[in-house]
Structures are given as C-alpha cells and as structure tokens.
Amino acid sequence: LRPADLAQVSGASGTAILRVLITPDATPGTPFAPMHWTGETAPAARIGAVIAGAVDPISGQPESKAGVVAIERFAAAWHGFAVSAKRPEITARYWARVRMEGGWRAELAGDAAPADWVAYARKIFGLSGDPQVVRDPAGGITRLAFLDGDALAAALFVAPGPVAVARDFVAGLVGQPAVDVLAARGGADRPDAGPIICACMGVGRNTILAAAESGGDLERICAATGAGVTCGSCRPEIMDLIERAPLRTAAE
Numbered sequence: 163l164r165p166a167d168l169a170q171v172s173g174a175s176g177t178a179i180l181r182v183l184i185t186p187d188a189t190p191g192t193p194f195a196p197m198h199w200t201g202e203t204a205p206a207a208r209i210g211a212v213i214a215g216a217v218d219p220i221s222g223q224p225e226s227k228a229g230v231v232a233i234e235r236f237a238a239a240w241h242g243f244a245v246s247a248k249r250p251e252i253t254a255r256y257w258a259r260v261r262m263e264g265g266w267r268a269e270l271a272g273d274a275a276p277a278d279w280v281a282y283a284r285k286i287f288g289l290s291g292d293p294q295v296v297r298d299p300a301g302g303i304t305r306l307a308f309l310d311g312d313a314l315a316a317a318l319f320v321a322p323g324p325v326a327v328a329r330d331f332v333a334g335l336v337g338q339p340a341v342d343v344l345a346a347r348g349g350a351d352r353p354d355a356g357p358i359i360c361a362c363m364g365v366g367r368n369t370i371l372a373a374a375e376s377g378g379d380l381e382r383i384c385a386a387t388g389a390g391v392t393c394g395s396c397r398p399e400i401m402d403l404i405e406r407a408p409l410r411t412a413a414e
Contacts, residue, residue, distance in 0.1 A: 163233070165183065165184050165324075166181060166324035167182040167236075168180070168182065168238055168241075168271055169182050169233050169236060171193070171195070172212065172233075174229065175213070175214050176212055177212060178207050178211055178212050180195055193233060196209070197210065197227075199258070203258060203259055204256075204257065204258035205257075206255065206257070207258060213225075236256070237273070238272060239275050241270070241322070241323055241324050242270035242271065242319060243267075243268070243270070243318075243319045244286070244317065245262075245332055246266050246336070247316065248266070248315075249266050250266055250268055250286045250287055250288075251288065252268060252270060252286050253285070253286065254272045256270065256271040257270045262333055262336075265333075279295075279304045279318070279320060280292075280293060280295065282318075283308075283318045289315060294306060294308075294309065294343075294344060296344045303322075305317070305318070305344045307340070307344055309340070312341055313337055313340065314343050315336075317332065328348065330354065330357055331348050354366075355367075356371075359396050359399055359400060360389035360396045361396070363388040363389060363391065365389035370387055370403050371403055371407050373386045373387050374403060378404075379404075380400060380401050380404060383400065384397070
C-alpha cells in the first residue's frame with residue numbers, strides 16, 4: 163500500500179474501500195478509520211459495514227470502535243477527482259463526495275473504465291454541451307472541464323493511479339473564471355495555498371510553510387499570514403508546521 167492508494171478492508175460482517183494515509187501517528191499493527199462516513203457521502207467507505215454489530219445487553223451501547231480486519235490493495239483501473247457547482251450524482255465502484263464553498267468535490271475510482279469519458283462526465287454532472295478536453299492516451303490520463311462562459315461549472319480529472327492535481331486550487335475555481343483549469347495548478351501569479359489549516363481565515367498549509375521558511379516564531383507567522391489569530395484552535399498544527407519547515411539560508 164502506498165499513500166493515496168485505495169485499500170479494501172474486510173471484517174467479519176462486510177468490507178469497505180478506504181483511502182490510504184501512511185503516518186507514524188498510528189500504532190503499528192492497528193489501522194484506524196473514521197466511522198462517520200455514510201452512504202450519502204461515501205457508500206463504499208462505510209466502516210460500519212466492517213465492524214460486527216455487537217451491543218451491550220444492558221445499555222445497548224454498540225461495540226463499534228474496534229474489530230479484526232484484513233487489508234489488501236483495491237486494484238482500481240482508474241482514479242478520478244471531480245469538482246462541480248451542482249451536486250454530482252456519481253456512479254463508480256468507489257466515490258467520496260463532500261460539500262465545499264461554492265459547490266462539491268469528489269474522489270472516484272472504478273474497476274472498469276467508462277467507454278466515453280465525456281458522456282460519463284455529462285451524466286454525473288447533469289450537464290450538456292462540449293467540455294474542454296485534454297487526453298494522454300499513452301498515460302491513461304483524461305482531463306475535461308465544463309465552462310459557463312469563462313466560469314468553471316464542473317471538471318473531471320482521470321488517471322490510472324491517484325490523481326496528481328492541486329485539489330484545493332482546482333476546487334477554488336468553481337464559479338470563477340477558469341479557462342486554464344485543465345493545467346490543474348496555479349501559475350506564478352496564482353500560488354496554490356494548499357489544504358486549509360486555519361478555517362476561520364481560510365489560510366492554507368503552503369502559505370504558512372512559505373512564511374515559516376524565512377524563520378520566526380509562532381506569533382510572527384500568525385501575524386504575517388492571518389492564521390491562528392481568531393479562535394486559535396489551529397495553533398498547535400501551525401506550530402508543528404513551523405518546527406518541520408526547512409529554513410532558507412543564504413548561499414556562501
């Protein structure tokens with residue numbers, strides 16, 4: 163299993179397909195998965211299907227926190243990442259869909275590729291018309307985007323393995339002028355802020371790391387970026403980023 167792979171997790175009562183995160187924060191030999199995904203948001207990733215439904219005979223409290231599982235790589239034929247202003251109605255062996263500001267984003271994967279990616283995208287997005295399309299048949303890569311004028315209505319990125327795009331950058335283009343969205347990353351004039359660390363002020367990981375590279379303590383970096391200055395709940399994570407960030411040094 164490699165980072166961002168999909169794993170099939172099997173237990174006594176069923177299976178789930180979950181995305182892989184390899185981290186030293188988990189106890190060796192004890193895999194962890196969040197338990198609150200539902201059929202509405204990720205039907206193949208319901209951990210409740212894996213854990214036996216045993217309950218305490220007196221209180222009725224479910225023993226839903228742990229179970230013995232077997233894990234193997236889910237051999238997906240394709241992976242996808244999608245964004246849309248309207249809720250996408252996805253058909254795929256695996257998908258996870260979440261609401262975001264201005265629309266929806268989703269991860270997808272399947273064990274058999276559709277014959278026509280444009281037709282598939284029109285169906286899941288509920289759109290007609292001709293999208294912008296970029297294809298690399300040799301690499302198995304397809305990227306397509308539906309524009310409403312210059313504004314992005316929906317986009318789908320497909321690859322043989324986990325899709326390499328700047329997800330937060332692409333997601334931020336929904337409803338915005340995005341004629342170059344298929345590049346899937348910002349240029350020098352539009353740096354990718356990275357995953358949001360400070361939800362109050364919308365400050366991304368890359369913004370904090372860029373400020374930390376030149377040195378400074380937590381207070382200086384928070385003041386410079388605006389992160390951690392409101393509720394403060396993100397400050398421990400910011401501090402961790404500061405401690406891990408390499409410092410820039412002048413060449414001798």
